[in-house]
Amino acid sequence: MRNKIVFGKWEAVTVLINVICTKVFLNFPRKVAEDAGTAGWLMTIYVSILAFSAFFIISRLYARFEGKDLIDLGEHIGGSIGRILVGSIVISFLIYMASMYLREFGENMKVISLTASPLSFVIMFFAVGMVIAAYVGLEAIVRFQAIAVPIIATGFLIIIIAVLPIADFKNVTPILGTGAYDIFVSGFFRISIFSELLILFLLIPFLRTHDNFIKTGYTALGISSFFLITSAVVVLAVIDYPVTIESFLPIHRIATLINYGRFFQRIESVFVLIWVGAGLLYLSTAFFFIVYTFKKTFKLEYYKPLILPFAVLVYNLSFLPPNLMTAIQLETQYFRTWSWLVTFGMTIILLVMARFIKKPLQKRDEISLE
DSSP, X not given: OOOOOOOOHHHHHHHHHHHHHGGGGTTHHHHHHHHHGGGHHHHHHHHHHHHHHHHHXXXXXXXXXXXXXXXXXXXXXXXXXXXXXXXXXXXHHXXXXXXXXXXXXXXXXXXXXXXXXXXXXXXXXHHHHHHHHHHHOHHHHHHHHHHHHHHHHHHHHHHHHHHGGGOOGGGGOSXXXXXXXXXXXXXXXGGGGGGGGHHHHHHHHHHOSHHHHHHHHHHHHHHHHHHHHHHHHHHHHHSOTTGGGGOSSHHHHHHTTOOOSTTSOXXXXXXXXXXXXXXXXXXXXXXXXXXXXXXXXXXXXXSGGGHHHHHHHHHHHTTOSSSHHHHHHIIIIIIHHHTHIIIIIIHHHHHHHHHTOOSOOOOOOOOOOO
């Protein structure tokens, strides 16, 4: 059975906003403070401009390949070998991303809420959620995010607005923080903050038109940049640097400072709800595209038999880091430094190579999502 599924721009935008901005609830504000000091917000603006520039190049190159995702481009360039090579890179990328975030979500949940629960049980909670989401399918995942992401975003904005009275924006100075080199040279590699944009290059067949692809990309980048910059500015304004780099979960930390009389305390409970929701949606999206990409790469008939084996793989890989600090290091120092090579570098290279291949594009088939 083949299902012809098409998503609107808004649904795709909400998916991208969630996968790009979920890091705000983890270690993003602390990491930009570590990289550029009080100029963490400025570095975020800089890498946002870089991401827009990279997407501009990609969108122009993609004009000739409407409806083709990265796997299709690999096949267009190198046939089955090209398809398998590109698909394997994407699958490895997504598995690494999902397993590291699964470990971080589990560890953080254990620290802030489920202190007495075994780590394996807490991580299993998220793993079961992403397995169920994969079974219900991409359409349900995307449609649900169109409803849930605005609620999560509203909860985040409530926290940000509530802490503004205790914010001191003198804390975001000096403007250049630890120096222009850290912002504009070393900070270049932090374009990996937007590496989850790779999901858009897999969603292309579901968007159908090139115009939808462009509008979705720019809208998602714009809204995501707003949330990332806002989180960096507010956290630095509320928590003095260098205390910022010692905060375990900066957004949770500032949420605990909210106190509006005896009836409005413990607002961080709102944080836990939106954080868990964002985490489950992030993992559900990443995990679905692992099994979907594997199916498409190796031209399998169905993807659902792959769900449990890949769930076991991701679950076990999440335990490879011996502790939380190692998991964070693997994500921030390695993944967030080099993942741009896959999202932006590989995509641009594939598009440039595909433009030199003088053969007709294959007719697009309906998308099997069984």
